[in-house]
Amino acid sequence: MARVRVRNDTGSRLDAVRIHPPGREQDPVDFGPVEVGGSSDYREVRDVRRFARVEVSGPGGDRALQPFDLVGEEALPPGRYTYRLGLAGDRLTLDLEADREADDAPG
Amino acid sequence: MTGQTEIRADLAEGTTGDEVDQVQGYLERFGYLGPIAERFAAFGSQPFPLAEGDDLADLVGRPAGVERGTFDSATADAVRRFQEFAGLSVTGVVDGATAARMNAPRCGNPDAPDLAEFSTSGRKWATTNLRYAIDNTTPDLSPGQVTTAVEQAFALWAGHTPLRFTPVAMSAGPEIVIRFAAGDHGDGSPFDGPSGVLAHAFFPSVPPAPVTAIMGDAHFDEAETWTVTVPPAAGTIDLVTVAAHEFGHSLGLGHSSVAGALMAPFYGGPHRAVEADDIAGIQSLYGGFPIAHAMWTHGTDLHVEVDANVESIQRFGFFTRVVGRPNTTNWYHFAVPTPVIVDGNRLAFARAMLRLVTGGPDAVVRDVHVYDGSSRIAAHQAVNLSGSLPFAVFGVPHKPDVFWGAGISVGVRTGTGSTAERRMDFISAGIDFLR
Ligand SMILES: [Zn+2]
Ligand SMILES: [Zn+2]
Numbered sequence: 001m002a003r004v005r006v007r008n009d010t011g012s013r014l015d016a017v018r019i020h021p022p023g024r025e026q027d028p029v030d031f032g033p034v035e036v037g038g039s040s041d042y043r044e045v046r047d048v049r050r051f052a053r054v055e056v057s058g059p060g061g062d063r064a065l066q067p068f069d070l071v072g073e074e075a076l077p078p079g080r081y082t083y084r085l086g087l088a089g090d091r092l093t094l095d096l097e098a099d100r101e102a103d104d105a106p107g
Numbered sequence: 108m109t110g111q112t113e114i115r116a117d118l119a120e121g122t123t124g125d126e127v128d129q130v131q132g133y134l135e136r137f138g139y140l141g142p143i144a145e146r147f148a149a150f151g152s153q154p155f156p157l158a159e160g161d162d163l164a165d166l167v168g169r170p171a172g173v174e175r176g177t178f179d180s181a182t183a184d185a186v187r188r189f190q191e192f193a194g195l196s197v198t199g200v201v202d203g204a205t206a207a208r209m210n211a212p213r214c215g216n217p218d219a220p221d222l223a224e225f226s227t228s229g230r231k232w233a234t235t236n237l238r239y240a241i242d243n244t245t246p247d248l249s250p251g252q253v254t255t256a257v258e259q260a261f262a263l264w265a266g267h268t269p270l271r272f273t274p275v276a277m278s279a280g281p282e283i284v285i286r287f288a289a290g291d292h293g294d295g296s297p298f299d300g301p302s303g304v305l306a307h308a309f310f311p312s313v314p315p316a317p318v319t320a321i322m323g324d325a326h327f328d329e330a331e332t333w334t335v336t337v338p339p340a341a342g343t344i345d346l347v348t349v350a351a352h353e354f355g356h357s358l359g360l361g362h363s364s365v366a367g368a369l370m371a372p373f374y375g376g377p378h379r380a381v382e383a384d385d386i387a388g389i390q391s392l393y394g395g396f397p398i399a400h401a402m403w404t405h406g407t408d409l410h411v412e413v414d415a416n417v418e419s420i421q422r423f424g425f426f427t428r429v430v431g432r433p434n435t436t437n438w439y440h441f442a443v444p445t446p447v448i449v450d451g452n453r454l455a456f457a458r459a460m461l462r463l464v465t466g467g468p469d470a471v472v473r474d475v476h477v478y479d480g481s482s483r484i485a486a487h488q489a490v491n492l493s494g495s496l497p498f499a500v501f502g503v504p505h506k507p508d509v510f511w512g513a514g515i516s517v518g519v520r521t522g523t524g525s526t527a528e529r530r531m532d533f534i535s536a537g538i539d540f541l542r
Contacts, residue, residue, distance in 0.1 A: 024290065024299045051362075051372045053302050066374045068352045069307040072228060072361040073372075088366060091375070 002078050003042040008034040009086040012058045019083065020053040021045045022070055039082065048081050049073045050096050056085065063092050116206040120199065122178040130201055131175055133209050134185040225370060225388030226361035228310040232282060232323070235268075235393065238275040239283040247333040248346065255486055256335050257285060258504045259379065260350035262485050263369070264358060266458040266502025267386045269396040273505050280319040282312070283357050285350075289329040294321055298328040305331055305374060306349050308356035325353040337377045337489035345377040347488070355385065359392050379490050396541060400454055402513070403537035404443050406463070412438035416521075418529070426534045431470065431521030433529065438518050441536035445512040454509045454540040456484060459501040461517065462534040465493045469524030470531050472517055475501045477538075480511025506541060513538045 006017050017031040017040065026047065031040035051067045080099040085092065114133060115126045183199035190197045195204050239261070244253040254274075261272035275281050291297040296307055305328055312322030327333065327349065334343035348369075355370045363370040365384040381389070406426035411417055416435040421428045431437055446454060459477045472492040477485040485503040492499060501515075515536045521529050 020299075020303050022299070022304070024297050053304075064302075066302060067304055067372050068349060068374050069304045069356070071307050071353075071356045072226075072310070091366070093366070094373075 001044055001046060002048040002076065003080045004029070004045050004048055005040045005042045005080075005082050006031045006034055007039045007082050007084045008036060009084055010056075010058065010092070011036060011087060012060065014056050014058045014085070016057040017085070018055045022047055022049055022052065042080060048076045048096070050076075051094065052083070054083070054085065054092065054094055056092065060090070065092050065094050114201065114206045114209045116201060116203045118178055118201040120178050120180060120183045123176055125176065127178045127182070128176045130178075130186070130209070131182055134182070134189060224365040225363045225368070225384050225391070227388060227392055228356075228359050228361055230311045230313055231359040231392040232311045233314060234282075236271050236273065237283060238273050238279060238281040239285060240275055240277045240279070240281040242277055242284050242286045245287040245327070245329060245333050248335060252335050253346070255488065256346040257350055258485070259347050259487055260354050261504040262487065262502035263351050263379070263381045264354060264389055264502070265504050265506065266500045267381065267395065268389055268393040270358070270393060271506040280317075282318050282323045283354070284324040285327075286324065287327045287329045292326065294326070298326075298330060300330045304328065305344055306353050308353040310356060311359050323357045325350065325357050327353075335488070337491065339377065344374070345379075348376075348378045349374065351379065351381070355389070358389060360385075360388050363388065377489065377491075379487070396457060398457065398539045399542035400446050400449060400540040401537060402444050402446065402540070403535050404441055406533035406535055408441060409533050410440040410442070412440065418526070426532055428530055428532050430526050430530045431519060433521060433523045436473070436518065436520050438516050439531075439533065440517075441515045443513040443515060443536060443538045445509060445538070446540065447509050447512070449542075452542055454542060455506050456503045456509060456513065457506055457539040457541045458503055459485070459513070459515045460537045460539070461499045461501070461515065462497060462536075463499075464495050464532040464534070466524065466528040466530040468493050469522035469528040471520045471522075472496070473520045474518035476516040476518075477501060477503055478514035478516065479507065479509060509540065
């Protein structure tokens with residue numbers, strides 16, 4: 001098991017963020033609204049990889065990041081992780097960071 | 108750190124003098140101009156716009172060379188690349204922030220922007236003659252459309268490597284098997300329904316594993332709705348793009364951290380091209396290929412298919428400027444002189460190349476087809492290229508022997524823009540051959 005949260009570095013309030021963890025058995029996880037510069041609460045997921053399908057709703061409408069595949073992307077060890085959502089031009093970006101213990105205070 | 112005089116701000120296209128020479132020296136030293144820039148030009152990323160009245164003399168050396176001391180368009184392009192790499196606003200002008208960054212102390216290694224961001228699995232095929240089979244197709248497309256999409260995807264990698272991709276029957280034990288499957292399909296990596304992931308592929312097999320093993324295979328999630336139409340209808344996924352990405356894995360590449368690369372992890376709609384980073388990645392595994400022969404023909408050798416769809420056609424020196432009528436399509440053909448047999452050896456096709464400039468998105472190269480005699484040996488469909496194409500490469504997936512002579516056909520869509528926006532400057536067309 002791992003715990004995952006979302007950080008909003010897009011510069012706009014996100015009204016909804018949904019992440020699809022890999023595999024058929026895991027349901028999409030809703031992270032709710034996330035303020036500019038803020039982080040969501042942690043949610044438990046069975047399996048975390050560097051990439052996932054992400055859907056966000058914000059002032060510019062709905063956007064999604066669609067991975068081709070997870071080829072070569074290992075399941076990460078149990079722990080706490082943050083998916084950092086950003087913007088490059090008008091393109092959504094996603095980075096995964098492993099959280100240090102000090103960052104572990106809930107959302 | 109160079110210890111030279113400070114670079115001055117407020118230098119822009121048209122400026123001349125020693126300050127410009129100094130900026131050019133800096134750009135050259137750190138890989139934005141000169142030999143590395145020439146490599147970028149070879150990857151097709153460096154613009155060389157032709158202005159009204161440009162002639163051949165002005166074209167020679169344009170992609171690579173700059174006149175020292177003159178802030179020309181190549182210098183402005185190099186400044187843009189520097190700004191992009193440095194995270195500055197991309198203006199092509201040496202403004203205060205750009206000059207400050209250039210004057211900052213730094214080490215002397217070229218930045219080689221974006222050249223080392225690919226990753227590899229550490230595995231590659233021991234042979235360059237790879238055989239593939241399409242085990243099944245998708246009801247979303249006709250079998251012919253799937254075949255053509257797969258060939259186009261392989262052609263992208265064939266154009267920059269010694270790899271040759273040949274279709275065979277399943278019973279022949281091909282290295283790469285292509286399948287459409289939904290949910291659990293017996294390889295321990297069940298698909299997850301619509302969206303989630305689109306496909307997956309397996310890295311190359313290394314001896315002693317039999318080539319018939321799953322290694323190298325590419326699987327596409329049947330729960331997606333596949334298309335080959337560009338632009339795709341909402342909710343449909345471009346098979347050519349996804350196949351080209353998956354075949355990158357089948358050949359041994361991992362994901363790239365360069366956002367615009369084909370091997371970047373996210374699908375962002377049709378992307379039917381390999382970028383400099385993808386080429387660097389695949390060549391790190393397989394190298395380039397020895398060109399036994401290369402032949403080019405000038406843009407003035409252009410043949411127009413439908414005269415009625417041409418508003419004007421003019422020949423300048425060795426290139427041809429065509430303005431298409433608004434809202435029309437047309438084909439432009441080049442017969443490239445072809446050495447069929449050299450020193451007693453029959454040559455084989457490696458790739459086709461075009462050098463051309465369009466007025467922008469109102470003059471779009473939709474399709475590029477490569478022929479041997481009347482047989483089509485490569486079809487690059489819906490590539491949608493416009494603007495400056497100093498060296499566009501179109502691979503030939505099977506690299507067949509040459510029999511009758513090379514032809515390159517360029518399908519162009521003209522929009523409704525001004526005359527300047529609807530123009531196409533055809534400069535050269537060429538073919539690289541293998542022995
Ligand atoms: Zn991938
Ligand atoms: Zn599979």
